[in-house]
Amino acid sequence: MESFGVRIRIESNDEELLTDAAENLRWAFAEKMEISDDDGDVALSFGLEKSGKEFILYRDGEYFSKGEIKKIFLKYMNSVVRNRVAEFAPDHTFIHAGSVGWKGRSFIFPAKSFKGKSTLVSELVKLGADYYSDEYAVIDDNGLNHPFPRPLSLRTGEGKDLREDEVPVAEINGIAGTEPIPIGMVVLTEFDPESAEQLRRLTTGEGILETLVHTIPFARDPETSLKRLKSSLNRAIILKGIRGDAKDFALTVLSNIDNNLDSELISESFFGGDNE
Amino acid sequence: MNNPQYPVARSTNLVVQEVPNEVLIFDIDTNKAHCLNKTAALVWKSCDGKRSVSEIAEFVGSETGEQVSDDLVWLAIDQLNETNLLEDQVTVDFKGQSRRDALKKIGLASVIALPIVASLAAPQNALANMSCGCITITDCNPLDGCPTNNCGQDVSGLCR
Structure with a gap:
């Protein structure tokens, strides 16, 4: 398979497992990958082995993981492949972030896993924003953010009742973005239902500093990562802080943003009075 | 000359990216990233081993169009020391004051922004x-x- 310029060989001793893996990857990469039988130069390889009841994952020839439940095994394999693409894509830098498009600009929400990215993105999409991704902002040398519109991972329930559903954006009546667009806003928030919403505006440098923590290839290639972060964030409004309910926050974000994303047009109340 | 020390900005194993009014530095040795505000960046860039602290203050003053004290430069150097962004550690001289007292004094007197080095x-x-x-x-x-x-x-x- 190939995605964002990263060629990956996936092989298996079991035809059915390989077919299921291909289907799983197609689903999760949306249209951002191609599968072919071409066995040319590959950067990475994964082996999927079926051995009795077990499914075993090898990465670059070395044992990586195993499991007995195929669905969980494939889901895990999928996340490992995605992360490898995100780390090694030569012409793009992947930021672990939710991302939507709005009037020709994108908003990105860099955050760790389980910090509410997908929920916030889904609420913005329900309000009319274009869906770009609930996992990655994908930036290029020109600072443009590319869509990676995999199905949204929406979680419901709590504790042992927690479940995760992969929901195509059309199922929430949303539309996936198709064009790379500049980043107009970066929002670095954590969800805290107990706290009052409070955001402060960061400088470009501070914003890049906070975002590089979520920049997947940063450790491997800090120079290119920093260049692309600069290109993509140098004209963005960058906010950091605590947010409350995703639905309310999504409304606040969109109702405070003008067509041109001119910072002067953003209500002061949006920043909790603590901005520069 | 007020101070005999001539600090030198570190140049090896750093990835440097300038953004308007700030400089981002990634230190490959320590795996830390730093954001220098304009004042800290001006001090860091002027640490060429040829300028004394007073001469750095003059240089920063000429770049900002404001009077800059030695203490303000020391405050920047103190942070550059801590973040390992100088070739060699420089003994900071707040003329007998604690850093806290120096910071208060500089903050009240300075027209330009205090030097800040944020790190992650x-x-x-x-x-x-x-x-x-x-x-x-x-x-x-x-x-x-x-x-x-x-x-x-x-x-x-x-x-x-």
């Missing part, structure tokens, strides 16, 4: 902030544990 540890592993793909601990268990070691048993019992 950069991720060593691309997967550091990523979920291992499991949803709960019970998902990770049949997967031979969480292979990314990022399956923490946090308060919610979620893998992270």
Whole structure:
């Protein structure tokens, strides 16, 4: 398979497992990958082995993981492949972030896993924003953010009742973005239902500093990562802080943003009075 | 000359990226990233081993069009010392004052922004902030544990 310029060989001793893996990857990469039988130069390889009841994952020839439940095994394999693409894509830098498009600009929400990215993105999409991704902002040398519109991972329930559903954006009546667009806003928030919403505006440098923590290839290639972060964030409004309910926050974000994303047009109340 | 020391900005194993009014520096040796505001960046750039602290103050003053004291430069150098952004550690001279007292005095007197070096540890592993793909601990268990070691048993019992 190939995605964002990263060629990956996936092989298996079991035809059915390989077919299921291909289907799983197609689903999760949306249209951002191609599968072919071409066995040319590959950067990475994964082996999927079926051995009795077990499914075993090898990465670059070395044992990586195993499991007995195929669905969980494939889901895990999928996340490992995605992360490898995100780390090694030569012409793009992947930021672990939710991302939507709005009037020709994108908003990105860099955050760790389980910090509410997908929920916030889904609420913005329900309000009319274009869906770009609930996992990655994908930036290029020109600072443009590319869509990676995999199905949204929406979680419901709590504790042992927690479940995760992969929901195509059309199922929430949303539309996936198709064009790379500049980043107009970066929002670095954590969800805290107990706290009052409070955001402060960061400088470009501070914003890049906070975002590089979520920049997947940063450790491997800090120079290119920093260049692309600069290109993509140098004209963005960058906010950091605590947010409350995703639905309310999504409304606040969109109702405070003008067509041109001119910072002067953003209500002061949006920043909790603590901005520069 | 007020001070005999001539600080030198470190240049090796650093990735430097300038943004308007700030400089971002990634230190490959310590795996830390730093953001220098305009004042700290001006001081750092002028640490060429040829300028004394007073001469650096003059240089920063000429660049900003404001009077800049030696103490303000020392405040920047103090932070550059701490963040390992100078070739050699420089003994900071606040003329008998504590850093806190010096900071107060400079803050009241200075027209330009105080030097600030903000720092963060950069991720060593691309997967550091990523979920291992499991949803709960019970998902990770049949997967031979969480292979990314990022399956923490946090308060919610979620893998992270």
